[in-house]
Amino acid sequence: MQPTRFAARARGPAERLAGFMAHLRLNGIAVGPAETTRALAGLAAIDATDLGRARLALKTLVTTTPEDWNRFDELFDAYWLNTGRVRTRVTGSPPAGQKPPALWSRHLPQAEGAAPVTGAPTDAATGEDDDPADGRGEGRLVATGQPATARRDLRSLMAEADLAEAETIAERLARAIRERHARRRRQARLGPEIDLRRTLRRSLARGGEPLDLARRRRREPPLRIVALLDVSGSMTVHARVFLAFLKGLVGADSRADAYLFHTSLVRVTEALTARDPLTAATRLSLLTRGMGGGTRIGQSLATFNATYAKRAVNGRTAVLILSDGYDTDPPELLAEALARLRRRARRVVWLNPLKGWRGYAPVARGMAAAMPHLDAFLEASTLASLAALEAQFREL
Amino acid sequence: MDHLDLQRRLAETGYVAGEPLAMALHLSLVLGRPLLLEGEAGVGKTEIAKALATIQKTRLIRLQCYEGLDAAAAIYEWNYQRQLLAIRAAAETARVEEASEERLFSERYLLRRPLLEAILQPVPPVLLIDEIDRADEAFEAFLLEILADFQITVPELGTIEAVSRPHVVLTSNATRELSDALRRRCLYAFVDYPDPAMELAILAARAPELEPALAAQIVGFVQGLRREELEKTPGIAETLDWVAALSGLGINDLAASLATVQASLVCLLKTSADQAAVTPEVIARLVDRAA
Incomplete structure (x- = not known):
């Protein structure tokens, strides 16, 4: 059996274990004092002098996700067996997934360009409640009363104020979709409420005794939105506004999920939910390196199917794809990936900024291949068209 | 008793557990913590609860989760x-x-539903909460409360204390992200597809009448099939189905009866796209490599 390290440096098992826990924390596994206590109790219950056993025991005691489970052995070896690099003290660079030091932000000036607006309208929530156009009862929320800017192509919308507006629209849209509770209840086998009318009707068969209770419940909760945004070169002019739209979507609906793709795919939900716009901008710019290059829609969607979709997409999900459909992958790949995605999701909706152009027809090979696999192919080139999406979603 | 004893006793009931899984189960029994098992469908997550109930000689109480499951149906x-x-x-x-x-x-x-039933057993039962990821988040929060105190409050009756603490096993297929609170309350084990040696051991335990040569061929074939690009990768449950089908068809050598092998693949491939993807050529290649 191999000896473990640091035996001389610590006073007892508790201290050695605490050092290991700190090592795990530094490497991004969330463990706290409660886990340390539990791990000590667990090690006491087994023969902890056996390295193999201690490893297996700690593995089940401190990990909580498949990713941590698969990473654990490496971290264990690195700490106890000298086989890897060990960080024994907190150094300058924080673990992955955390905010980089503020001093980076100066060296990332492009971050502002690639990311949603600074100064997000935090007062949107309060301001909206007194807005009569909200029309909450009907679930109808349309930005029809928008000023003239709403009709312009997204390309011309580069001013901060307009970007903020795109974000507000997305927020209102997401909220409208989420809060759209139908007033009518639906009959159900199990449910919190008793349907009096039906119960009385059924009691006739029992000589007037209400023996069989009919129940009812709210309609199913609204669809969850998963948005995939194309940020390749051809989409650059639209990307900023769409990113703002995505940020609004994720910010307003905690169940929504957002991804970016160009030649590869990244999940940006966490990055977009950061409260501080600068943090969000920095995170996004780190995530979207290579943005504005080529497009591999088919490959990106296939990757999505093979990885995230298993968790993020089910029969209660609407998938939004925001892309112009110019793809460098063979169209068959895109068609197949979409077909597979559509079987998994409730609805697949493609928003194309080019569709708003006069005389546009989906003749790009990728787009043509995608058409048969879509539930809806919609225009999303103006703010009004984005806002009008709500009507489409109401029917899903 | 240590985890190797547990592994051995599980093997006696016909369940072949890897050492990590045996350790997780052992610790969850010793520490009295719920055990959360994650992994693809068909890797034997549900079976382990049944095997555990057998070796503990106790009841298995199962709560199958689904969307819309509420307290009335669960408690x-x-x-x-x-x-x-x-x-x-x-x-x-x-x-x-x-x-x-x-x-x-x-x-x-x-009317007692599984959760109430489980805490009222005189002998601690095995409580299997199957596919917890299918239940709503609201139910998950509810479950957390019960797993913490093992007591249930009925407004008209008062609080019902647990007579015995059940051994809780939760399974998840990761169709939804589980809450951190639930994850941290449980011990965790990820159950992966078995490696060839383990799958052979499983076949030996579950289908002892199978010829060793054929078993090796079958394991090689299925392991190869798992490396193909499939929508639904076959699990152990599928392998066992296939073994039953092959012995029913009287096949002794995969290479000698490729046509029958193809016909029997319905046991392993569960979508039409997968069946189309595994052509006779692919089958021939896999059988060839498995030999």
Whole structure:
């Protein structure tokens, strides 16, 4: 059996274990004092002098996700067996997934360009409640009363104020979709409420005794939105506004999920939910390196199917794809990936900024291949068209 | 008893557990913590709860989760029809005390659902909460409360304390992200597809009549199939189905009967796209490599 390290440096098992826990924390596994206590109790219950056993025991005691489970052995070896690099003290660079030091932000000036607006309208929530156009009862929320800017192509919308507006629209849209509770209840086998009318009707068969209770419940909760945004070169002019739209979507609906793709795919939900716009901008710019290059829609969607979709997409999900459909992958790949995605999701909706152009027809090979696999192919080139999406979603 | 003993005893019931899984199970028994098992469908997550109940010689109480599962279906419900009949009967016979409120809301009229049933067993049962990821988040929060204290409050009756603490096993297919709170409450084990040696051991335990040469071929074939690009990768359950099908068809050598092998693949491939993807050429290649 191999000896473990640091035996001389610590006073007892508790201290050695605490050092290991700190090592795990530094490497991004969330463990706290409660886990340390539990791990000590667990090690006491087994023969902890056996390295193999201690490893297996700690593995089940401190990990909580498949990713941590698969990473654990490496971290264990690195700490106890000298086989890897060990960080024994907190150094300058924080673990992955955390905010980089503020001093980076100066060296990332492009971050502002690639990311949603600074100064997000935090007062949107309060301001909206007194807005009569909200029309909450009907679930109808349309930005029809928008000023003239709403009709312009997204390309011309580069001013901060307009970007903020795109974000507000997305927020209102997401909220409208989420809060759209139908007033009518639906009959159900199990449910919190008793349907009096039906119960009385059924009691006739029992000589007037209400023996069989009919129940009812709210309609199913609204669809969850998963948005995939194309940020390749051809989409650059639209990307900023769409990113703002995505940020609004994720910010307003905690169940929504957002991804970016160009030649590869990244999940940006966490990055977009950061409260501080600068943090969000920095995170996004780190995530979207290579943005504005080529497009591999088919490959990106296939990757999505093979990885995230298993968790993020089910029969209660609407998938939004925001892309112009110019793809460098063979169209068959895109068609197949979409077909597979559509079987998994409730609805697949493609928003194309080019569709708003006069005389546009989906003749790009990728787009043509995608058409048969879509539930809806919609225009999303103006703010009004984005806002009008709500009507489409109401029917899903 | 240590985890190797547990592994051995599980093997006696026909369940071949890897060492990490045996350790996780052992610690969850020793520490009295719920065990959360994650992994693809068909890797034997549900089976382990059954095997555990067998070696503990105790009851297995199963709660299958689904979207819309609520407290009435999971914990308890009042037997409304019986209560109503009792009221009517009491009115007819003018014995009002029979229908008094205390009697109507007593345990006699309480329908026990799995969670309540589990904490009222005199011998600690194995409580299997299957596919917890299918239940709503609201139910997950509810479950957390019960897993923390093992007591259930019925407003009309008061708080019901656990007679014994059940061994809790939760399984998840990761169709939804589980909450951190639930994850941290449980011990965790990820159950992966078995490696060839382990799959052979499983076949030996579950289908002892199988020829060793054929078993090796089958394992090689299935392991190869798992490396192909498939929508639904076959699990151990599928392998066992296939073994049953092959022995039913009287096949002794995969290479000698490729056409029958293809026909029997319905046991392993569960979508039409996968069946189309595994062409006779692919089968020939896999069989060739498995030999």
